[in-house]
Amino acid sequence: MNLTLKIWRQKDSQAKGQMVDYKVTEISEHMSFLEMMDVLNEQLVNSGEEPVAFDHDCREGICGMCSMYINGEAHGPDRGITTCQLHMRMFNDGDTITIEPFRAAAFPVIKDLVVDRMSFERIQQAGGYISVNTSGNTQDANSIPISKHAADEAMDAATCIGCGACVASCKNSSAMLFVGAKVSQYALLPQGQVEAADRVKNMVAQMDLEGFGNCTNTGACEVECPKGISLENIARMNREYLSTTLKG
Amino acid sequence: MALDSKVPKGPIKDKWTDYKNKIDLVNPANKRHIDVIVVGTGLAGGSAAATLAELGYNVKAFAYQDSPRRAHSIAAQGGINAAKNYQGDGDSTYRLFYDTVKGGDYRSREANVYRLAEVSANIIDQCVAQGVPFARDYGGLLDNRSFGGVLVSRTFYAKGQTGQQLLLGAYSAMNRQIARGKIEMFNRHEMLDVVIVDGKARGIIARNLITGEIERHSAHAVVVGSGGYGNVYFLSTNAMGSNATAAWKIHKKGAYFANPCYTQIHPTCIPRSGDYQSKLTLMSESLRNDGRIWVPKNMEDVMAIREGRKQPTDLSEDERDYYLERRYPAFGNLVPRDVASRAAKERCDAGYGVNATGEAVYLDFASAFDRYGREQAKIHNIKNPTAEKIYELGQAIVEAKYGNLFQMYEKIVDQNPYKTPMMIYPAVHYTMGGVWVDYNLMTTIPGCYCIGEANFSDHGANRLGASALMQGLADGYFVLPYTIGDYLSDDIRTGKIPTDSKEFDAAEKEVTERINFFVNNKGTKSVDYFHKKLGKVMWDKAGMSRNAEGLTEAMAEIKAIREEFWKEVSVPGTAAEMNPELEKAGRVADFLELGELFAKDALVRAESCGGHFREESAELDGPQKGEAKRNDTDFAFVSAWEYKGEPADAVLHKEELEFKDIELKQRSYK
Numbered sequence: 001m002n003l004t005l006k007i008w009r010q011k012d013s014q015a016k017g018q019m020v021d022y023k024v025t026e027i028s029e030h031m032s033f034l035e036m037m038d039v040l041n042e043q044l045v046n047s048g049e050e051p052v053a054f055d056h057d058c059r060e061g062i063c064g065m066c067s068m069y070i071n072g073e074a075h076g077p078d079r080g081i082t083t084c085q086l087h088m089r090m091f092n093d094g095d096t097i098t099i100e101p102f103r104a105a106a107f108p109v110i111k112d113l114v115v116d117r118m119s120f121e122r123i124q125q126a127g128g129y130i131s132v133n134t135s136g137n138t139q140d141a142n143s144i145p146i147s148k149h150a151a152d153e154a155m156d157a158a159t160c161i162g163c164g165a166c167v168a169s170c171k172n173s174s175a176m177l178f179v180g181a182k183v184s185q186y187a188l189l190p191q192g193q194v195e196a197a198d199r200v201k202n203m204v205a206q207m208d209l210e211g212f213g214n215c216t217n218t219g220a221c222e223v224e225c226p227k228g229i230s231l232e233n234i235a236r237m238n239r240e241y242l243s244t245t246l247k248g
Numbered sequence: 249m250a251l252d253s254k255v256p257k258g259p260i261k262d263k264w265t266d267y268k269n270k271i272d273l274v275n276p277a278n279k280r281h282i283d284v285i286v287v288g289t290g291l292a293g294g295s296a297a298a299t300l301a302e303l304g305y306n307v308k309a310f311a312y313q314d315s316p317r318r319a320h321s322i323a324a325q326g327g328i329n330a331a332k333n334y335q336g337d338g339d340s341t342y343r344l345f346y347d348t349v350k351g352g353d354y355r356s357r358e359a360n361v362y363r364l365a366e367v368s369a370n371i372i373d374q375c376v377a378q379g380v381p382f383a384r385d386y387g388g389l390l391d392n393r394s395f396g397g398v399l400v401s402r403t404f405y406a407k408g409q410t411g412q413q414l415l416l417g418a419y420s421a422m423n424r425q426i427a428r429g430k431i432e433m434f435n436r437h438e439m440l441d442v443v444i445v446d447g448k449a450r451g452i453i454a455r456n457l458i459t460g461e462i463e464r465h466s467a468h469a470v471v472v473g474s475g476g477y478g479n480v481y482f483l484s485t486n487a488m489g490s491n492a493t494a495a496w497k498i499h500k501k502g503a504y505f506a507n508p509c510y511t512q513i514h515p516t517c518i519p520r521s522g523d524y525q526s527k528l529t530l531m532s533e534s535l536r537n538d539g540r541i542w543v544p545k546n547m548e549d550v551m552a553i554r555e556g557r558k559q560p561t562d563l564s565e566d567e568r569d570y571y572l573e574r575r576y577p578a579f580g581n582l583v584p585r586d587v588a589s590r591a592a593k594e595r596c597d598a599g600y601g602v603n604a605t606g607e608a609v610y611l612d613f614a615s616a617f618d619r620y621g622r623e624q625a626k627i628h629n630i631k632n633p634t635a636e637k638i639y640e641l642g643q644a645i646v647e648a649k650y651g652n653l654f655q656m657y658e659k660i661v662d663q664n665p666y667k668t669p670m671m672i673y674p675a676v677h678y679t680m681g682g683v684w685v686d687y688n689l690m691t692t693i694p695g696c697y698c699i700g701e702a703n704f705s706d707h708g709a710n711r712l713g714a715s716a717l718m719q720g721l722a723d724g725y726f727v728l729p730y731t732i733g734d735y736l737s738d739d740i741r742t743g744k745i746p747t748d749s750k751e752f753d754a755a756e757k758e759v760t761e762r763i764n765f766f767v768n769n770k771g772t773k774s775v776d777y778f779h780k781k782l783g784k785v786m787w788d789k790a791g792m793s794r795n796a797e798g799l800t801e802a803m804a805e806i807k808a809i810r811e812e813f814w815k816e817v818s819v820p821g822t823a824a825e826m827n828p829e830l831e832k833a834g835r836v837a838d839f840l841e842l843g844e845l846f847a848k849d850a851l852v853r854a855e856s857c858g859g860h861f862r863e864e865s866a867e868l869d870g871p872q873k874g875e876a877k878r879n880d881t882d883f884a885f886v887s888a889w890e891y892k893g894e895p896a897d898a899v900l901h902k903e904e905l906e907f908k909d910i911e912l913k914q915r916s917y918k
Contacts (some may be wrong), residue, residue: 012825030521030662038526038776045829045854050820053828055314059485059527061656062412063318078659085659110458111826118435125427129420132377134299134725136367141376142334145388155381155406158413162317191379222373 001027001093005040007052008100010109017109019098029089033076033128034059034066036088038243054113059084059137061226064161067168068113069100074165074224082163082226102168106175106210116165120178126206127199128182130191150188157184159227166221166229172213179207180233187240198246204241251504251888251903254686255359260909261341264363264703267687268730272737279304281743282736283467285452287439287494289316289422291415291717292700293473295724298421301430303729305736308465309422310434312489312831320475320487321720323916324411325360325532325653327393327403328717330368335392336526339400342363344912347398348715351584352680352708353858353878354912355510357886357905359687367726368718372404373726378417381407395713396533397584398916408532408652414717418724437463438761438831439494442470442501442696445751449498449696453752453759457831460824462760464752466745467882468736469695471728472498472788476679476701479512480839480846481791482783484676485517485530491835492842495683495702503691504888504901506704507681508842509850512711512859513792514677515588516661519608528675529660531611532655533713536581538616538646539670541592542568543600543609553602560602560610560669571595579917586859587917588708589674593792596673603671612669617642674792678716680707681849681860682901684888688731689723692888695731696917699723702716704886709858732902763823766833771816775832778813780837782806790847795863803844803896810840844895849887852900871918880912 002025010017013161024040031039034056041051057065066083070076076086083210091097106119132138158181166177183200186192192199222231256267273816274282282305286297289311297309299314311319344365349356372390377383382404383391392401422870425431436457443451451466477492478484492788499505516531535668544550545567552558573580574589583591592609593603621642633641643666647654654665661671681699683691685705691698700720707715789802802829813836821827856865858875865877886903 010309016756028522028524032526032660033525035526039322039524042774045820048818048820051829053826057313057318058320058323058489060323060485060529061314062323062409063320063487064315064322065313065318080655081659085656087659087662089662114826117314121423121426121433121435124420125423129424130377131377131424132374132421133302134295134374134421136370136374136726138377141332141372141382142389146384147388148384148386151381151384151388154379154415155383158381158416159407159409161412173707185381186379189379189381191377208693239731239871 001029001088001090003091004096006096006098007113009052009112010020011111013108013110024226027088029087031088032059032084032087033070033088034084052113053111057083061085062161063221064163067102067115067163067167069102071098074168075226080226080228082161091204099120102164102238104167104173104212104232106173106212107164107167119212120175123175123179123203124211127202129185131195144190146189153216154185155187157188157229157233159183160229161227163226164169165224165226169220169224170213171218171220172219174215175212176215176234176237177225177229179203179233180194181229182238183237184233187236196240197247200237200240200244251684251901252686253357253903254688256687258312259564260359260362263359263630264366266663271730271734271751272739274733274740276304278740280306282731283308283745284469284474284794285465285467286471287452288319288472288474288700288702290321290473290475291411291418291698291720292702292724293471294319294415294418294422295721296471296473296699296728297431298418298425299651299729300732301425307425308467308515309426309431309436310437310439312436313437314458315432316422317416319415320490321415321489321717322412324717325408325530326395327405327410327532327707328414330372330718331402332369332372333363334362334390335401339402343400344368344402348706348712349708349910350915351397351710351712353710353915354708354880354884354907355905356706356708358907358909364706364722365720367722370726371718371721373845375414375417375653378420380406380413380417382508389606392709393534394537396536396582396750397637397712411717418721440497440834441755442498442693443751443755444501444693445745445749448496448694450745451747453755458826460822460827464747464756466747468742468745469697469732471697471699471732472683472702473699473724474702476682477839477842478676478679479781480843481676481786482779483520483525483528483642488527491837491893493838495698496838496842498683498691498693498696498698500891502693502700502891503696504890505682506684506846506886506888507758507849508846508889509790509853509860510680510709510858511676512585512678512680513589513674515585515592515674516611516672517675518657519603519671519673520605529656530675530677531613531657531670534609535653536588537582538649539613540570540610540680541572541581541609541611542570543595543602545569547599549690550600550602554604569600569859576917582862583917584710584712589792590605590861592674599883608671609673611668611672613646613665614669615644615726616646668915678711679862680704680709680711684886689728690731690735695735697728699728709860724820730857762834763830766817766819766830767821767823769817769819771818773816773818775817775819775829775836778817779832779836779839781809783838785809785869786843786846790850792862793861794850796851796854799847801845803851806840806844806847810844813837813840841895845889845898848898850894852887853883855883857883872914872916
């Protein structure tokens with residue numbers, strides 16, 4: 001198929017960006033979206049132009065590196081997948097595809113489609129861990145039974161890949177789904193209880209400091225999340241936060 | 249220089265304990281004055297960085313991605329082995345040790361493997377304490393599954409995302425130390441050389457991938473945990489950015505490179521569909537628990553399927569060749585990876601491949617739907633269930649077990665694997681070879697360590713499923729933090745290593761000159777052009793089966809591609825900006841050297857062992873006819889290569905392997 005691509009080009013974080021049109025031809029419907037981008041870039045390199053910079057790595061939907069906003073949707077027009085798992089059979093011959101970076105005040109553009117997600121790192125550093133040293137003599141892994149239900153729910157929360165689609169999809173650029181997922185994972189497990197209060201307070205404080213917006217329960221984040229992280233995690237975080245602040 | 253593996257004396261089960269009791273330690277107050285650089289933040293690098301920081305060292309960690317959490321360990325699916333014996337099926341440290349040495353076709357160092365088995369149980373305890381949500385049973389205790397090549401259930405897992413959860417555990421431990429200021433994290437940075445001062449590794453040169461700035465970082469020791477070199481084949485299950493540069497740079501500065509020809513070709517990957525393909529996707533080995541592998545028996549059916557005149561479901565049972573069950577009745581579809589891959593290649597080479605490229609076999613779940621369906625009908629007391637009902641009940645069970653994998657397959661191939669068999673073909677997945685290290689995990693450069701997939705140590709010539717995660721975390725959490733202390737105890741009075749020395753000047757100059765060459769070369773061909781060309785030679789002549797003639801040709805062809813690369817490579821953009829093409833150019837330049845050494849190593853090893861199959865070394869008759877033939881008399885050694893300029897001139901050093909606790913036997917899965 002032949003396609004027109006409208007792509008956001010921006011030289012660096014300081015430069016003013018703009019949409020630029022490109023044509024690609026003979027795209028196979030079996031290609032992944034990023035393989036289509038490879039074709040474009042090979043074309044650009046061969047004609048001496050600078051290729052489009054975009055983040056990608058594992059190309060199997062788990063590293064969370066790829067981050068495009070395609071035709072107005074984070075990771076494009078399919079559900080439950082990342083951009084690298086999007087295939088060209090979702091598009092038709094002659095289509096015009098708009099490709100932008102994830103946009104949020106807390107995700108400044110570095111170059112073209114590459115954004116800076118260090119704000120997510122700092123939130124995790126504020127409390128996204130259990131304080132246990134590596135020693136080889138922590139207690140036996142089976143000494144605390146954990147109900148299958150709690151373990152499965154914690155696992156569902158923990159599958160977040162930290163891509164930032166939730167933020168990009170939210171009209172308020174809120175990071176509540178991302179933070180809620182991490183808070184929930186530990187809130188559901190006995191290991192995380194001792195520092196639960198500090199964790200939720202510190203992570204939420206850092207989230208606010210980074211300039212993410214508030215949650216207004218629209219639910220766009222849940223729809224666009226490639227891993228299907230549930231809104232329940234936001235509710236759980238709010239409960240954790242409320243009980244912590246009420247206790248003082 | 250003679251290789252000294254530094255394996256401690258004494259009975260194998262006491263070596264590690266005795267050794268730990270005797271090594272020198274660094275006083276906590278002195279650790280504050282010691283810096284350690286860790287390159288790579290996957291399971292090995294991430295766990296090492298966190299643990300070293302917990303101990304009190306000042307750690308500088310480097311990752312080329314924008315977060316440590318994105319290292320390719322994240323993509324490991326199946327699980328992690330540990331000798332916990334929670335299932336009471338007779339597992340033990342010895343049994344895990346034995347299975348790993350046998351699985352590796354007797355080409356690993358006994359003492360290292362025993363230590364690995366010994367600390368495996370600690371890993372599970374540590375990860376659970378960190379909040380890793382492993383799968384549990386209804387009693388709330390940890391669940392296990394089984395993997396190829398073993399007879400017990402010792403694999404711990406978190407759905408099909410075990411690597412992700414373990415890496416997020418190590419990442420959380422790192423985050424705690426980053427917050428305390430004990431780890432200084434350098435995201436989007438790539439190590440481009442190691443700096444050696446007075447014979448010791450004392451720092452690195454790194455490039456900031458956002459600004460293009462070249463930076464000097466000093467430390468008292470350098471740890472490389474940068475993963476494997478599978479991308480030398482261009483197409484592999486590795487991440488796009490996975491590369492050998494850090495490992496190759498230390499090799500060029502004096503670290504021996506061991507067993508480069510030991511590569512794992514994983515049998516169950518989604519076949520390639522065209523020339524544009526950028527990577528291959530793994531389907532977990534766990535699928536072989538329930539899937540049966542086959543190709544048509546008759547060539548007419550193969551042709552009919554390729555031309556779309558027949559569907560695989562049209563073929564009756566006796567028109568199918570379940571070749572693994574036919575050849576290996578004892579292990580059937582659960583033979584180890586190297587055996588399963590070669591068997592698929594054998595059928596496809598004979599012309600029985602089932603897709604347009606001729607490189608695909610079926611992985612069929614029909615009998616699993618039927619088996620589980622009947623079982624469920626019985627459980628739910630359904631009398632005389634219809635075929636549809638059985639299918640429906642069976643499908644639900646398969647979906648609960650492998651749902652995410654079936655979904656992934658359908659998204660990529662656009663076929664519903666519940667209705668038609670999956671198509672699979674082997675693909676490059678893991679590299680057992682790597683930088684040579686001694687028992688302390690130190691390379692032949694004093695003060696330079698290598699951990700995880702980047703080193704050569706524990707898997708011999710073939711890695712068993714669920715052992716990579718175990719090794720990465722063992723090295724990072726429980727081995728290196730001890731052994732490095734013994735070395736650093738001599739550095740308590742050294743003080744900060746200055747970065748304005750002539751050694752740093754020289755290393756930086758070399759790095760800068762190479763980068764400038766790339767951006768100024770203005771050749772005619774893209775980096776990918778050369779990478780694909782290299783990959784094709786590697787796959788055709790140093791892939792699943794190898795012979796002396798092909799390997800000799802491969803060495804010459806790779807050299808020629810390398811020479812053309814240095815003339816004709818084109819890298820747009822400048823050095824002082826984010827420039828992904830420039831990053832790729834440096835990595836491919838290193839692969840073009842490594843590939844040639846790989847072929848040379850494969851040529852020298854004129855035996856078949858594990859993932860390395862030499863056509864000249866196969867059983868000619870008897871019940872094992874056609875199977876790989878190992879040669880313990882001449883080849884029970886580790887090949888450690890010393891860099892001498894051109895890869896073809898590399899000098900071989902042999903570390904003889906001694907087997908005192910395990911008897912050498914032929915691996916049989918018949």
